[in-house]
Amino acid sequence: MQKFTPTFTQKIAQPLAFIANSLFFGLVILACILGLPLFFQVWGLPIVAIAIMVIASLGIGHALGRLDAHTRSILGIFCIARNFGLALFIAILNHVQQQVIPTLVAYLILGAFVGVPYSIWNQRRLAGNPL
Numbered sequence: 001m002q003k004f005t006p007t008f009t010q011k012i013a014q015p016l017a018f019i020a021n022s023l024f025f026g027l028v029i030l031a032c033i034l035g036l037p038l039f040f041q042v043w044g045l046p047i048v049a050i051a052i053m054v055i056a057s058l059g060i061g062h063a064l065g066r067l068d069a070h071t072r073s074i075l076g077i078f079c080i081a082r083n084f085g086l087a088l089f090i091a092i093l094n095h096v097q098q099q100v101i102p103t104l105v106a107y108l109i110l111g112a113f114v115g116v117p118y119s120i121w122n123q124r125r126l127a128g129n130p131l
């Protein structure tokens with residue numbers, strides 16, 4: 001769209017970003033409220049393993065983004081989401097969704113708690129306003 005209608009794209013960019021961020025924030029809150037009972041079913045060592053996996057995924061995605069800061073941010077968040085999607089896909093193929101749902105919800109919640117601060121930090125860094 002930027003190529004064909006640059007002025008229109010400039011006009012709608014900020015409202016669309018606000019709407020997208022608001023919906024994402026609402027989804028994170030909803031997932032936390034509905035998923036907290038499932039989150040506490042997976043406690044102890046699995047939570048530590050999930051936290052390590054989320055942080056490692058974010059770090060790998062960030063590192064693979066080369067020198068472009070926008071690409072780093074996108075790949076970092078994408079790597080967190082990709083692992084969740086892949087795990088859900090494998091669970092569905094093997095007909096074991098019910099057994100792994102608490103683990104996937106725990107991964108989703110931890111991914112949000114790691115991904116949101118990373119995203120905020122990266123937006124501030126790109127805007128030139130460090131913490």
